[in-house]
């Protein structure tokens with residue numbers, strides 16, 4: 001397949017969404033848990049959560065434009081400033097995927113999917129009880145991408161809850177042991193079974 005800029009622009013909508021969403025490779029799969037100032041819980045799947053730095057420990061995610069379709073995750077983060085990022089595992093990937101459906105703000109995806117909410121150490125936002133990795137986040141800043149009206153939401157990791165048996169002695173988390181999902185496109189879920197760690201690289205002596 002070869003497509004130039006013009007041909008890409010002319011692609012049929014769904015075909016273009018699928019193609020462009022999968023061409024950059026596998027993405028992380030996470031559920032973001034939030035709560036509004038009225039106490040309404042919200043849970044939604046995101047595939048754009050990415051590492052921004054270890055010290056300070058920052059994670060970012062990209063939010064689709066909020067101007068026309070209100071994004072409850074975004075509204076809740078701006079109201080309460082704290083949110084959670086939770087891993088998606090094979091045994092509940094179906095339920096996790098369903099959180100992308102557009103429910104009204106007063107309807108909780110925790111209730112709809114029967115994914116149980118969990119509050120740990122009085123953290124403001126709800127975690128997903130079944131997730132092996134539960135990250136407590138504090139909002140840091142948002143960066144508007146004017147070209148397509150999306151936003152990069154930057155947050156700091158302020159709490160980390162990881163099942164002990166998947167953390168290696170050197171801190172590396174063995175995601176495959178917990179059957180943690182990765183996403184391609186908008187609805188392709190994979191569950192890697194093996195890691196090949198290649199170690200930290202130094203320049204070769206020439």
Ligand SMILES: Cc1cc2nc3c(=O)[nH]c(=O)nc-3n(C[C@H](O)[C@H](O)[C@H](O)COP(=O)(O)O)c2cc1C
Pocket residue numbers: 042043044045046047048049061062063064070071072073074097099100101102103183185186187
């Ligand atoms: C696999 C998958 C990945 C998604 N990733 C993102 C994402 O990275 N950013 C985003 O804004 N929406 C993403 N969405 C869409 C949200 O899940 C969807 O808009 C959801 O309704 C948001 O819920 P909320 O309004 O309760 O925040 C994704 C949907 C799916 C199915």
